[in-house]
Amino acid sequence: MASSNKVGVCYGMVANNLPLPDQVANLIRSRNIGKVRLFQAHHEALRALQNSGGIEVIVGIGNDELQKIASDQAAANGWVNDNISQFYPATNIKYIAVGNEVLAIENREHLPYLVPAMRNIQTAVRSANLQNSIKVSTFHHPRHLCSGKIVSSFSGRIR
DSSP: OOOOOOOEEEEOOOSSSOOOHHHHHHHHHHTTOOEEEESSOOHHHHHHTTTOTTOEEEEEEOGGGHHHHHHOHHHHHHHHIIIIITTTTTSOEEEEEEEESTTSGGGGGGHHHHHHHHHHHHHHHHHTTOTTTOEEEEEOOHHHHSOHHHHHHHTTTOO
16 A cells, blocks of 8 residues: 655755756756755746656745745735746745744744735735635744643634
């Protein structure tokens, strides 16, 4: 019986002497890695992952982009157009991750923008007619989700 579980990796771009995106994509394919998370919408990496035999891709929106996207639907539409629509479906994008660990103390200044940015990105995904293929989510460390204070502050705002 074949398993549907796939190993995933996070592909960050903040380092020195990184291999080229084509080299990384080839490594991912050669190791049968089925899922890749890009912390930012890196166009070379998205191109390198095109036609990669079903590798599922999560594209991140950085915390530094949340305020603009939260306050401007046109900015959200532009982000989806520039970073998702032009690569999908050749790149098997499954999720857009809005923000990164915004609940962490060092990222809390971005917290007021998280839900509005998610809503605007969801609207942009719907406008691009991708809502049945690409889901909008966010990433948080599990330790932040265990606090009743944090969970209660979001009650009713995230569905």
